[in-house]
Amino acid sequence: MPMVLLECDKVIPERSKHIYLKVEGEDQRDFLPISNAATIPGTLSERGCAFCGAKLVIGGVLKDTIQMIHGPIGCAYDTWHTKRYPTDNGHFNMKYVWSTDMKESHIVFGGEKRLEKSINEAFDEMPDIKRMFVYTTCPTALIGDDIKAVAKKVMSERPDVDIFCCECPGFAGVSQSKGHHVLNINWINEKVGTVEPEITSEYTMNFIGDFNIQGDTQLLDQYWKRLGIQVVAHFTGNGTYDDLRAMHKAQLNVVNCARSSGYIANELKKQYGIPRLDIDSWGFSYMAEGIRKICSFFGIEERGEKLIAEEYAKWKPQLDWYKERLQGTKMAIWTGGPRLWHWTKSVEDDLGVQVVAMSSKFGHQEDFEKVIARGGAGTYYIDDGNELEFFEIIDLVKPEVIFTGPRVGELVKKLHIPYVNGHGYHNGPYMGFEGFVNLARDMYNAKANPLLKLAATDIRGAKSALKEAAE
Amino acid sequence: MGCEITTRERAGVINPMYDCQPAGAQYAGIGLKDSIPLVHGGQGCSMFVRLLFAQHFKENFDVASTSLHEDSAVFGGHMRIQEGILTLVRRYPNLRIIPVITTCSTEVIGDDVEGNIKYARDQIAKEFPGREVHIYAVHTPSFKSSQVGGYSECVLSTWKDIAKEKAPATGKLNVFPGWVNPGDVVLLKHYLKEFGVQGDIFMDTEDFDSPMLPDKSIHTHGRTTVEDIKASTGALASLSLARYEAASTVDFLKNTHGVPGHQVSAPYGIANTDAMLQKISEITGKPIPDSLVHERGVAIDALQDLAHMFFANKKVAIFGHPDLVIGLAEFCTEVELEPTLLLLGDDNTRYKKDPRLLALKDKTPSEVEVVCNADLWELEKRVKDGSKKYDLILGHSKGRYVAIDANIPMARVGFPTFDRAGLYRHPTMGYRGAMLLGEAIANAMFTHMEYTRDREWLLNTW
Numbered sequence: 057m058p059m060v061l062l063e064c065d066k067v068i069p070e071r072s073k074h075i076y077l078k079v080e081g082e083d084q085r086d087f088l089p090i091s092n093a094a095t096i097p098g099t100l101s102e103r104g105c106a107f108c109g110a111k112l113v114i115g116g117v118l119k120d121t122i123q124m125i126h127g128p129i130g131c132a133y134d135t136w137h138t139k140r141y142p143t144d145n146g147h148f149n150m151k152y153v154w155s156t157d158m159k160e161s162h163i164v165f166g167g168e169k170r171l172e173k174s175i176n177e178a179f180d181e182m183p184d185i186k187r188m189f190v191y192t193t194c195p196t197a198l199i200g201d202d203i204k205a206v207a208k209k210v211m212s213e214r215p216d217v218d219i220f221c222c223e224c225p226g227f228a229g230v231s232q233s234k235g236h237h238v239l240n241i242n243w244i245n246e247k248v249g250t251v252e253p254e255i256t257s258e259y260t261m262n263f264i265g266d267f268n269i270q271g272d273t274q275l276l277d278q279y280w281k282r283l284g285i286q287v288v289a290h291f292t293g294n295g296t297y298d299d300l301r302a303m304h305k306a307q308l309n310v311v312n313c314a315r316s317s318g319y320i321a322n323e324l325k326k327q328y329g330i331p332r333l334d335i336d337s338w339g340f341s342y343m344a345e346g347i348r349k350i351c352s353f354f355g356i357e358e359r360g361e362k363l364i365a366e367e368y369a370k371w372k373p374q375l376d377w378y379k380e381r382l383q384g385t386k387m388a389i390w391t392g393g394p395r396l397w398h399w400t401k402s403v404e405d406d407l408g409v410q411v412v413a414m415s416s417k418f419g420h421q422e423d424f425e426k427v428i429a430r431g432g433a434g435t436y437y438i439d440d441g442n443e444l445e446f447f448e449i450i451d452l453v454k455p456e457v458i459f460t461g462p463r464v465g466e467l468v469k470k471l472h473i474p475y476v477n478g479h480g481y482h483n484g485p486y487m488g489f490e491g492f493v494n495l496a497r498d499m500y501n502a503k504a505n506p507l508l509k510l511a512a513t514d515i516r517g518a519k520s521a522l523k524e525a526a527e
Numbered sequence: 528m529g530c531e532i533t534t535r536e537r538a539g540v541i542n543p544m545y546d547c548q549p550a551g552a553q554y555a556g557i558g559l560k561d562s563i564p565l566v567h568g569g570q571g572c573s574m575f576v577r578l579l580f581a582q583h584f585k586e587n588f589d590v591a592s593t594s595l596h597e598d599s600a601v602f603g604g605h606m607r608i609q610e611g612i613l614t615l616v617r618r619y620p621n622l623r624i625i626p627v628i629t630t631c632s633t634e635v636i637g638d639d640v641e642g643n644i645k646y647a648r649d650q651i652a653k654e655f656p657g658r659e660v661h662i663y664a665v666h667t668p669s670f671k672s673s674q675v676g677g678y679s680e681c682v683l684s685t686w687k688d689i690a691k692e693k694a695p696a697t698g699k700l701n702v703f704p705g706w707v708n709p710g711d712v713v714l715l716k717h718y719l720k721e722f723g724v725q726g727d728i729f730m731d732t733e734d735f736d737s738p739m740l741p742d743k744s745i746h747t748h749g750r751t752t753v754e755d756i757k758a759s760t761g762a763l764a765s766l767s768l769a770r771y772e773a774a775s776t777v778d779f780l781k782n783t784h785g786v787p788g789h790q791v792s793a794p795y796g797i798a799n800t801d802a803m804l805q806k807i808s809e810i811t812g813k814p815i816p817d818s819l820v821h822e823r824g825v826a827i828d829a830l831q832d833l834a835h836m837f838f839a840n841k842k843v844a845i846f847g848h849p850d851l852v853i854g855l856a857e858f859c860t861e862v863e864l865e866p867t868l869l870l871l872g873d874d875n876t877r878y879k880k881d882p883r884l885l886a887l888k889d890k891t892p893s894e895v896e897v898v899c900n901a902d903l904w905e906l907e908k909r910v911k912d913g914s915k916k917y918d919l920i921l922g923h924s925k926g927r928y929v930a931i932d933a934n935i936p937m938a939r940v941g942f943p944t945f946d947r948a949g950l951y952r953h954p955t956m957g958y959r960g961a962m963l964l965g966e967a968i969a970n971a972m973f974t975h976m977e978y979t980r981d982r983e984w985l986l987n988t989w
Contacts, residue, residue: 067617095594097611098565099618105571128669129540133576136583137925137945151928156542158670159874161634174539181541181904194569194632195670198600226569226631227600288588412696414741443589444618463581470737470745514741 059087060436065495066443068096076428084428091439092420094230099442102417102464105226107193109235109418111135113316115189115222115269117292118300119143121187122178124154126171126203127193131155131226139478141268143294144318148185150509154178158195167196171206179217187297188219192253218297220247222346231418231440233315235394243300244327250289253302257286259354262330264321265313266337268293270484275491276337280369283351283359293318304328308353312487315394315423336494337487338395339402340368340375347396353525363470367489375406375489378496383408385503388455390441390464391478393419399459404432407496412453415441455499472511474502530888530895532879535807544872545886548557548667550576551677554706556665556892558749559685561623561919567593567604567640568630572669580665582945584709584735586747591615595632604633608643609650616651616660623753624651624680624689625662626975634668649791661753662690666711673873675771675848677979678706682729683775688969691754694761700726700810701762701786703777705793705850706942707956709735710841714954719748721816722807727755727762729776736952750849764810768803768956769795771875792883794930794956795854796861802931819958827957829861830965837969839863841918842893842937844906846926855921855940859963860890864968867917868909870901909981910935917959919968938968 061072073090076156104112116123125132143149156174158167173187175404178462190203191211207219208455224238235332263280280287288306289299303309309321311334321332333353340373344364351360351506389396395415405408411431415438416423426436436449446464449473458468458475465475482498485491529887545551549566553576556564562563566573573592580588593599593607608627627640644662651660665684667677682703696761702715712733719726720808731750738746759765760780764787767777783790789810794803798822804815843864845852849871856866868886871878878884878899886893894913898905903926920930920937924946930937944950954960977983 064618068614068689090726094596095570095592095606096614097593098591098614100563101570101591102574103570104574105569107569108571108575124539128547129543129545129673130550130669132540133543133546133925134550134571134579138575138578151932152542153540155543156538156539157543158631160670161669163631170538174537177537181537193598194595194630195635198632198635224633226571227595227597227602229595230596231570292597402912460579463578463587465585466581466585467745470739470747471743472739476817507828510545511739512741520725 059089060183062445063269064448066409068404070101071445073098077436078428078431078433078435078437080433082433084425088421088428089424089437089439091228091416091424092233092418100444101440101442102415103231103440104417105240105499106224106228106232106235107131107226108135109232109316110222110224111233111235112139113267114236114239114259114292115191117141118150118203118295118297119145120185120187121149121297122154122176122182124142124156124171124175124188124190124430125193126156126167126190126196126201128158128195131193135436140270141273141293143268144274144285150487163195163199165301167201168206171203172210175206175210175219179214182455186217188217190219191223192223194227194248223510233418233420236316237319240317241323244320246293247301248303250325251290251298251301251445253299253305255305256285257284259283259285259356260288260306261308261310261350262284262289262291262303262324263287264309265292265317266290266293266487270481270486272337272485272491273485274397275488277483277514278349279488280362282363283347283356285350285354291320300507304330306330308333308350309348310335313394315392315419329415336398336402338373338398339492340406342398342402343457343488370490371390371493374493375496378493378500379407381500382496382503385409386412386454386456387499388413388449388453388458388460389478390415390446390458390460392417393415393423395459395478397423397430400427401431402492407491408501409499411447412433412455414438415446448465457499474505474508476502529895530884532884532897532899535898535900535902536688540577542902542925543902544578544705544870544903545673546576546728547667547669547674547885548672548677548680549628549630550579550676551706552626552665552667552681553590554674555628555678555681556579556628557728558732559624560749560752561621561624562626562644562749563589563615563619564626564628565591565593565615566628567595567608567611567632567633567638568599570594572630575659576806576811580944581763581945584951586735586737587606587612588747590696592759600632600636603636604638605643608638608640609647612662613650616655621658621899624659624685626665627662628665628681630665631669634666636742640666642658654953658713660711664885670937670967673874675706675873676764676875679775682773682779683779686756686759686776686779690760690780692757695757696764697758697761698725699758699762700724701724701777702728702757702955703765703769703773704728705772706848706866707732708951708954709733709887709940710952710954711956713958713960718804718807718819718957718981721818722813723806723816724807724813727759728760729755730762733757734746747769760786762786762788766791766803766806766810770881771849771877793850793854793859793921795851796858796961797823798861799854799960800957800961805931821825823958826962829962833965833969834862837972842916843866843919843921844870844917846872846901846903846906846922849875849881853881856887856895857883857890862965864919865893866904868915869895869897870902870903871899872901872904874900892921919972922967934979936971938964938971940964955971
């Protein structure tokens with residue numbers, strides 16, 4: 057089956073290079089959607105910008121760090137209250153945003169003085185906080201403000217603070233993915249190796265590419281604790297700035313989200329010789345496999361088997377209860393990128409759910425290689441899908457539940473299709489064994505919601521189904 | 528007592544109260560029917576604003592982006608404006624309006640938006656003869672003003688482009704409420720109906736609260752049509768209910784088309800609503816209907832149960848849009864709440880001279896502190912250092928943690944209110960709005976009394 061040209065894309069035929077329908081016997085050698093390419097203007101794409109990829113996804117997760125956004129107010133306002141990544145210190149990261157509130161005169165005459173003043177004020181106003189990320193945005197990058205020079209000056213005047221600069225304006229790259237990349241590489245080059253960690257276990261690792269969405273990190277941490285493994289740094293769920301400076305001292309880099317954070321794992325291998333081990337943290341069979349891989353690296357296989365057995369005993373019966381009821385459910389996944397390949401096989405194996413369409417906002421070629429390898433035939437694989445395409449795909453594959461963001465969730469609600477928040481989750485965490493039961497529960501509750509039947513009932517026609525049943 | 532007006536002294540902002548200009552422009556743009564605003568800038572400039580609208584209304588709204596990438600930042604985004612417009616027109620056959628909203632980046636680059644729109648128009652004329660699509664630039668660099676000014680700018684640009692000709696007299700009333708909720712729009716329509724006055728609410732956002740229907744049709748969009756806008760030049764008069772969000776378009780209609788313009792205080796609270804209704808009566812020559820006198824009485828009756836028993840001497844901090852904050856402060860003085868801190872959140876220097884603010888000092892027994900160009904840190908700092916004590920916070924959801932952490936009761940009002948269900952459906956304007964807000968305040972206080980075991984037994988017999 058060739059790439060697909062949807063009806064709504066007749067006037068932008070190049071979109072057919074981004075949409076693939078897999079048929080039996082094909083694999084990714086035959087067809088692979090183009091990805092990580094420029095968006096066609098005016099398509100109502102789902103993509104965000106590179107700045108948000110850096111600030112919102114990675115930097116803003118840290119629990120002890122001021123996130124100073126050097127730009128007009130919107131870049132700060134818009135990357136605040138849009139994420140669900142709690143911390144164990146009262147959610148400092150979700151409560152605040154900081155902006156230099158650039159106005160026209162600063163655009164004309166330069167904003168470095170204003171940045172310096174804003175940095176000093178922020179540290180003065182929050183005297184317990186000693187760490188800061190500074191981000192450029194579109195206009196401050198265009199006028200060429202030297203944020204690194206400003207940070208250096210402040211650091212020389214305030215020896216107890218440390219500042220990291222992320223120069224990644226919104227227009228860089230084609231999506232938020234560019235921001236992940238820039239932050240990863242800048243961080244390893246500038247900050248890793250500047251703090252020595254306290255080592256408390258003979259087994260140490262960094263856990264990379266997990267952002268503590270609804271407590272994912274904290275749930276998985278219980279496993280590492282039971283296994284006796286010290287996590288030197290979380291990149292960046294529930295993480296601290298200084299932990300991330302000590303990443304060079306771990307024995308192993310375990311990577312969950314390879315898209316947002318694989319770069320730093322590769323660099324840690326290159327610069328410090330620390331091996332990279334990729335795992336999937338969603339799903340029973342994947343999570344067990346991940347624990348086995350980690351334990352086998354450290355030679356603590358027995359501990360791993362014990363943990364897996366305990367977790368299976370506790371959670372598998374609940375998972376099976378949902379599997380029985382979700383078997384054969386048609387699901388769509390419209391998220392960022394990696395969750396497509398993390399989830400498609402795990403929902404199939406663990407819940408008997410069939411993923412019929414997947415759209416990625418910012419996945420690259422390797423994400424599509426993975427998802428097409430893991431995903432089924434008869435499924436659509438879409439890069440940078442847009443609204444009209446979603447309508448058409450829904451008609452073609454008729455998903456019963458869609459894992460996507462809240463805004464698209466509101467859209468598909470009108471089509472009587474329930475959504476589950478595929479970014480921030482409904483009631484997570486979703487990682488680990490307990491987490492996947494949560495995911496199954498949320499999927500089941502979404503699908504079982506009686507309101508959908510009521511919404512479909514036209515009371516002007518035949519008697520409503522519920523009324524008939526009552527009579 | 529006195530009224531002290533100051534301005535934020537810090538350069539930086541910690542926790543902003545308003546979003547940037549393009550966000551406000553997008554809010555105005557989605558109020559139009561058969562319209563998809565096209566934001567000329569990075570993708571985040573529209574993506575997060577769409578998310579913000581979705582959080583507040585629990586609905587999806589269509590906003591497009593020119594998806595400015597690196598090459599455009601270097602070489603200019605001309606082609607992306609044209610391509611964006613043409614892609615929209617080609618894929619959405621019913622599309623009639625495209626406001627092209629600029630951002631900080633594209634204003635800094637200096638793209639010739641008007642020139643590119645003209646090119647796109649020519650192309651459309653060739654490809655779709657006879658099809659009329661209103662495409663116009665809305666210049667809203669993010670480094671000027673805020674969402675408040677951006678909203679106003681987009682409404683004005685829309686009128687300047689579409690309302691060019693003087694229409695025949697319609698006898699109708701143009702009502703520009705500013706940035707309000709669908710609940711307010713429904714209330715204003717109800718008032719006009721009770722009056723027997725024909726009129727249009729600009730923007731008509733009633734359908735921002737839209738249903739799930741058996742036929743799966745989607746009605747989540749503005750109702751203000753091209754025809755409504757064109758006809759507005761022939762109206763009897765225009766009424767602006769928001770000095771900072773609506774007045775500029777009312778002035779345009781007056782100066783360009785001779786439509787008499789009237790500015791009233793935003794109708795928050797009883798007296799402001801009275802003044803609005805009297806103004807409508809004066810303009811139209813129709814008496815205020817008995818039904819509205821009845822509604823007024825119901826509201827006052829309800830508020831009377833709350834004022835001196837629960838509200839008196841309670842100090843209130845208020846933040847949000849300027850017309851809303853000032854209106855709410857006036858409402859507070861009617862029900863014995865004491866507006867103590869008012870936060871207005873952008874660099875508009877006109878707020879300081881607003882006569883309503885200056886008049887406040889005669890209306891309240893306590894000292895009123897007004898901070899212009901404020902952020903929410905101004906509120907948090909005062910709460911944390913104990914220099915001021917507030918019994919109640921009135922504002923939008925972005926300030927929720929100040930209330931949560933300091934354990935102060937807070938009633939959500941304004942935009943956005945994503946941490947409470949369904950508020951957009953209820954009016955804040957008018958008698959009914961005053962009553963509902965008063966009751967929301969009372970219930971927030973009552974819940975707080977219960978959670979903190981602070982004389983919760985008072986309510987045993989209330």
